[in-house]
Amino acid sequence: MSSPIVHVIGGGLAGSEAAWQLAEAGIAVRLSEMRGVEETPAHHTDSLAELVCSNSFRSDDPDRNAVGVLHAEMRALGSLIFAQADIHKVPAGSALAVDRDGFSEGVTRAIQDHPLIEVVRERVDVLPDRPAIVATGPLTAAPLASAIAAETGADALAFFDAIAPIVHHASIDLETAWYQSRWNKGDGHDYINCPLNKEEYLAFHAALIGGEKTEFREWEKNTPYFEGCMPIEVMAERGVDTLRFGPMKPVGLDDPRTGRWPYAAVQLRQDNALGTLWNIVGFQTKLKHAEQVRIFRTIPGLQNAEFARLGGLHRNTFIRSPDLLDESLRLKSRPNVRFAGQITGCEGYVESSAIGMLAGRFWAAELAGKAMPSPPPTTALGALLGHITGGADAATYQPMNVNFGLFPPLDVRGKKADRKAMMSARAREDLYRWRAQIA
Incomplete structure (x- = not known):
């Protein structure tokens, strides 16, 4: 292929989306992915766009949910990530969840088959001198992280992120657990629910508090957790009822044995298309592996659980983007480099992919000699x-x-006004106008 024009570093969600947007605009891409020559603490495969935590892209409601609005905007702009997510969708009520292996394999095939994208398995240790997008994520290799710190003169921020366990479906006791989405959303088989009475819940809570946890190294001890991916045992330490109002809330779940909501409930969500693997929703954890098996098997319905993957903890890093990046994601001190994905400080699969999409489109416009305006602030993007x-x-x-x-607020008076629906409608209208403007 011809000499690449844009060097995309990192083949996660953001890097894959950025490379796709560039290639679809006719720009040649060199996509460098470290996995295949060097492993990370969180990944299990060398596939592009691997989902290392949940298999959910969260709410798919485009009318009253901000992330659902972002879903709709990315679909409207030709997102590769959402094209593959829709192909590999699995039941999850009103959420969009995917078969994680089928999804990442689909993204990998699409990227590798594109004639304008060259995938190179290599670790990049320096910031390139040519047009580039750094989308290395929160697990950026130490040499490149050092190069970024040297260039920006600012320390990278850091936080801990945790992943939840995955259970083999055949090992779940469906005499105790039952299928139901909260408030009966979805097709009725989107979630498996494990009920706990008060005594069982209090014993489980005490076990979480007393369970043996992963110990931090000295340099990690002052690193905070990200609130959106808090280990369940850390949540438990905040109060005896915290979990009952969080990942173990029982509202909207009718135990078929009693016809009532249980005192607390653990939900599992389908993790692959075959339905053979289910992840424990909201159960990110830093418990040691043996403790996870012991404690999680005290949950009614999971007493014989076999785990395809146990939970874990890894250190994430991101840059101080408001100081370092301009309005089109260029590094102010080195404008040939754009940043995208979680390394910018956005959080979540969808958000990372969205910023990758914008970084790719900004470069495509710039290299074509056009000025692409930023999407309106009234849109999710x-x-x-x-x-x-x-x-x-x-x-x-x-x-x-x-x-x-x-989002910018709406000037709406009256308690009955559906502000979220109105903000969603405004976003949709403004996105279509902006899309026509940049076409």
């Missing part, structure tokens, strides 16, 4: 971009999921 590139206070910058709090 624009609201997220604005937060990353200046809307947030750099001194207190933390990873952020897209939410309506990032």
